[in-house]
Amino acid sequence: MLKTYRTVQFTEYGGPEVLQVVEREVPLPGPGEVLVEVRAAGVNPLDWQLRSGAVAAMMPVAFPAVPGGDVAGVVRGVGEGVSDFVAGDEVFGSIGTGGCAEFVSAPAAQLARKPANVPWEVAAGLPVAVNTAFQALDDLGVKAGQTLVVDGAAGGVGSVAVQIARHLGATVIGTASERNHAYLRSLGAEPVTYGEGLAERVRALAPRGADAAFDTAGKGSLPELVDVTGGPERVVTIADHRAEEHGVRFVFAGAGEIRGRLERAAALVVAGELTLSVARTYTLSEAADAHRESEGGHVRGKLVVVPG
Numbered sequence: 001m002l003k004t005y006r007t008v009q010f011t012e013y014g015g016p017e018v019l020q021v022v023e024r025e026v027p028l029p030g031p032g033e034v035l036v037e038v039r040a041a042g043v044n045p046l047d048w049q050l051r052s053g054a055v056a057a058m059m060p061v062a063f064p065a066v067p068g069g070d071v072a073g074v075v076r077g078v079g080e081g082v083s084d085f086v087a088g089d090e091v092f093g094s095i096g097t098g099g100c101a102e103f104v105s106a107p108a109a110q111l112a113r114k115p116a117n118v119p120w121e122v123a124a125g126l127p128v129a130v131n132t133a134f135q136a137l138d139d140l141g142v143k144a145g146q147t148l149v150v151d152g153a154a155g156g157v158g159s160v161a162v163q164i165a166r167h168l169g170a171t172v173i174g175t176a177s178e179r180n181h182a183y184l185r186s187l188g189a190e191p192v193t194y195g196e197g198l199a200e201r202v203r204a205l206a207p208r209g210a211d212a213a214f215d216t217a218g219k220g221s222l223p224e225l226v227d228v229t230g231g232p233e234r235v236v237t238i239a240d241h242r243a244e245e246h247g248v249r250f251v252f253a254g255a256g257e258i259r260g261r262l263e264r265a266a267a268l269v270v271a272g273e274l275t276l277s278v279a280r281t282y283t284l285s286e287a288a289d290a291h292r293e294s295e296g297g298h299v300r301g302k303l304v305v306v307p308g
């Protein structure tokens with residue numbers, strides 16, 4: 001096996017230009033870890049939030065830091081205490097950081113088996129979106145017959161939340177810019193434009209209001225979402241840090257239930273009930289461009305880095 005591998009890393013907080021590609025020695029997997037040869041790494045907003053230092057007060061990184069919380073690849077070695085994977089298994093998962101590289105040593109508990117017919121790019125785009133969408137929909141108690149509003153429905157988390165809610169039997173009203181309305185229809189949501197007047201536009205489609213609302217965008221829609229659902233307990237956000245002011249729950253998706261959620265998502269993908277739009281793929285040396293695009297805030301689905 002290779003002795004060295006290429007990885008993206010940064011040694012200080014800053015703009016996308018702090019990302020460099022360097023060679024490192026292939027690590028041995030530690031206890032509870034597996035060594036993964038990365039086939040694709042999904043890009044999440046948290047990747048550039050960690051790189052820029054924007055969240056350093058809550059989530060400081062250890063330098064040199066490797067971006068990439070979402071990963072899909074092939075197990076090449078297993079550490080002490082790992083009995084659920086063997087070399088050659090195809091896996092995907094949410095590992096926090098380190099995925100934007102040719103190899104990563106990752107916690108086995110945060111990985112699941114990738115079905116053979118799910119493309120690497122799709123598997124790599126799913127983990128954070130799936131974990132977060134399941135967490136939010138569980139917290140809201142979304143069920144068949146209800147109407148759910150997903151604000152930011154064309155993004156990574158939003159597009160997955162729309163499809164899981166549809167699978168549960170809910171009617172979904174999703175917000176996006178005009179250019180994404182046909183895309184939202186293809187996911188099974190009724191599209192509306194986001195921004196001021198949102199409650200009115202939702203009521204035009206659901207005259208009695210909505211049962212629940214999921215804010216993925218964090219762009220100030222909470223008062224209108226509370227209005228259209230009839231109470232702050234019917235709304236959750238993953239991105240608006242003023243949630244408390246509005247009496248709304250801020251949801252943080254931890255790693256506790258990740259494997260089960262990945263397995264449920266994989267089954268939905270195989271059954272054709274969950275799709276993921278991969279907006280663009282990048283090489284390792286283009287990782288800075290991927291961060292710039294994500295930071296722009298208008299990705300449809302996911303961006304994915306493919307080590308090549």
Ligand SMILES: NC(=O)c1ccc[n+]([C@@H]2O[C@H](COP(=O)([O-])OP(=O)(O)OC[C@H]3O[C@@H](n4cnc5c(N)ncnc54)[C@H](OP(=O)(O)O)[C@@H]3O)[C@@H](O)[C@H]2O)c1
Nearest residue numbers: 045152154155156157176177194217219238239252253298
């Ligand atoms: N708390 C947690 O556990 C957790 C977990 C995951 C993510 N997050 C956070 O949740 C947010 C979303 O994550 P993501 O991965 O889904 O991001 P993303 O994929 O980058 O989201 C991009 C989407 O946001 C939409 N958008 C842009 N401006 C909007 C607005 N004003 N109102 C509604 N939608 C708007 C865009 O639609 P158009 O192109 O049509 O404008 C685009 O499709 C990020 O801030 C991320 O850090 C939190």
